[in-house]
Amino acid sequence: MEASAGMQASIETSRVQALEQQVQALEKRLADLEERAPEDRVAIIIFSGDLDRALAAFIIATGAASMGQQVSMFFTFWGLAVLRNGTQFSGKTIPQKMMALMSPGSSKSLPVSKMNYFGAGAKMLRGMMKDKNVNSLEEMIALARELGVRMIACEMSRDLMGIREEEMAAGLECGGVATYLADALKSRTSLFI
Amino acid sequence: MEASAGMQASIETSRVQALEQQVQALEKRLADLEERAPEDRVAIIIFSGDLDRALAAFIIATGAASMGQQVSMFFTFWGLAVLRNGTQFSGKTIPQKMMALMSPGSSKSLPVSKMNYFGAGAKMLRGMMKDKNVNSLEEMIALARELGVRMIACEMSRDLMGIREEEMAAGLECGGVATYLADALKSRTSLFI
Amino acid sequence: MEASAGMQASIETSRVQALEQQVQALEKRLADLEERAPEDRVAIIIFSGDLDRALAAFIIATGAASMGQQVSMFFTFWGLAVLRNGTQFSGKTIPQKMMALMSPGSSKSLPVSKMNYFGAGAKMLRGMMKDKNVNSLEEMIALARELGVRMIACEMSRDLMGIREEEMAAGLECGGVATYLADALKSRTSLFI
Numbered sequence A, B, C: 001m002e003a004s005a006g007m008q009a010s011i012e013t014s015r016v017q018a019l020e021q022q023v024q025a026l027e028k029r030l031a032d033l034e035e036r037a038p039e040d041r042v043a044i045i046i047f048s049g050d051l052d053r054a055l056a057a058f059i060i061a062t063g064a065a066s067m068g069q070q071v072s073m074f075f076t077f078w079g080l081a082v083l084r085n086g087t088q089f090s091g092k093t094i095p096q097k098m099m100a101l102m103s104p105g106s107s108k109s110l111p112v113s114k115m116n117y118f119g120a121g122a123k124m125l126r127g128m129m130k131d132k133n134v135n136s137l138e139e140m141i142a143l144a145r146e147l148g149v150r151m152i153a154c155e156m157s158r159d160l161m162g163i164r165e166e167e168m169a170a171g172l173e174c175g176g177v178a179t180y181l182a183d184a185l186k187s188r189t190s191l192f193i
Helices: A002-036 A051-066 A075-082 A093-103 A120-129 A137-146 A155-161 A177-184 B003-036 B051-066 B075-082 B093-101 B118-133 B137-146 B155-163 B175-186 C003-038 C052-067 C076-084 C094-102 C121-133 C137-146 C153-160 C177-184
Strands: A041-046 A070-075 A150-154 A173-175 A189-192 B041-046 B068-077 B150-154 B173-174 B189-192 C041-046 C068-074 C150-154 C171-175 C187-191
Touching: A002 B003, A002 C003, A041 A051, A041 A075, A041 A177, A051 A070, A051 A093, A051 A120, A051 A137, A051 A189, A051 B075, A070 A075, A070 A120, A075 A137, A075 A150, A075 A155, A075 C052, A093 A155, A093 A177, A093 C121, A120 B093, A120 B155, A137 A173, A150 A155, A150 A177, A155 A173, A155 C121, A173 A177, A173 B175, A177 C052, A189 B189, B003 B150, B003 C003, B041 B051, B041 B075, B041 B175, B051 B068, B051 B118, B051 B137, B051 B189, B051 C076, B068 B175, B075 B137, B075 B150, B075 B155, B093 C171, B118 C094, B118 C153, B150 B155, B150 B175, B155 B173, B155 C068, B189 C187, C041 C052, C041 C076, C041 C177, C052 C121, C052 C137, C052 C177, C068 C076, C068 C171, C068 C177, C076 C137, C076 C150, C094 C153, C150 C187, C153 C171, C153 C177, C171 C177
Parallel strands: A041 A070, A041 A189, A070 A150, A150 A173, B041 B068, B041 B189, B068 B150, B150 B173, C041 C068, C041 C187, C068 C150, C150 C171
Antiparallel strands: none
């Protein structure tokens, strides 16, 4: 009996040792996987400077934020216009001036992507939204800020178009493609709008 | 010997206890991770009302469905036109009537996003598809239904444009941004088209 | 004492057995989860044939590749023009010829999505990029190749438009929607541009 108890104990020891190793290996694999798993995060690129697309972006962004997701919106190329705050011409090159002249100076003057007819389409869409008590784009932008949505202006496009910091809305972050990717690669959902 | 077996046993006991705790902790972490892992699911927003983009959306949707993914397509803004079923004017406000007048009444009259030339481009694309025995958009929509692809019409855009249920294809679900996000946040792939 | 050691050992045995089963079950669940977890991978559809959107796609693709992601770019519909290498007319049907005539013959002649004015906009954007020492699209394409970005031309669109292999840049892969989805479903981020 003593002997068998001793032998039993030593069999247990090797099984316990094996288990300890297995559990350690599992922990390592699990930690790896936890690193790789998507976070509660949504990343949206706003490339377009159209009112209708900007609305879609903010509806998704504020919706996701109110569902508990960390949301980042990355404004690039034409999308910078959504967060513009007036236009200045001094200190710009001629192509930059031309681009400034033909781009919307703020969210208020964004066109719609279809049937814009020199702004009539955008005015009509805004009117229809008001009729239905849908928040305006400007109200959605304010709501997004309240909900803690990060808004990042693409440095490279800003630099390219010669848009100065004072031409952009206050309180924006600046960043490049690495800033976007750092968020996007950890996100559940990433959209290009 | 007895003593050492007893001691051994009590050492084992504490090692076994430690293991039990570790395994329990692993189980909790694993269950958390299982919650967070993406499902076999694809979510597509169809914002555009262009024939070429609608085709791309349905090619991806039916492809994913036949690879065993649960697919949801969320039709919003101009994208509603893809699933329209004729146009009615009565009971609409003037802007809603104007929008109805200028929007395609069904998938048959969708324009292409480039070189549309008042419909010639769309007709040409449909002709080229027929020449190559590629399924038409209407056949792809039917295939998507057969494959169990969920098609959801955005309630807010429908309401905004005053599009009635009878103006939409039969058998659609209705939903808002929360419906889309509920699927998108669990998806492997989410696209904005 | 002997008896209690023996009893102790047999209690341990059953606890060890239970643990072994639990660990085995954990391993199975973990392996399942590892299968389902996203890889370090980014998949981008380039549907658009616009210079500005192609630039955005290559900035994201090369950025992701230099951050250690496996990147696939899937060129479809108008996006094929980004990797065109001249235009041939012989052997094409009339609609295919018309489409070839009106589509850019290479990356050099891509329009911009807004304010193109028959190519002036694209020329201006290229000039602004040069002023700021931003890589040209052609340099970005070369960089993407160096970084091992996979570039896949959509077989179906090529066939539809009658674009021959010799009309496309050298060294491209060919594939269909299944090729794209195989990558996209394992990706951290998937975009439709």
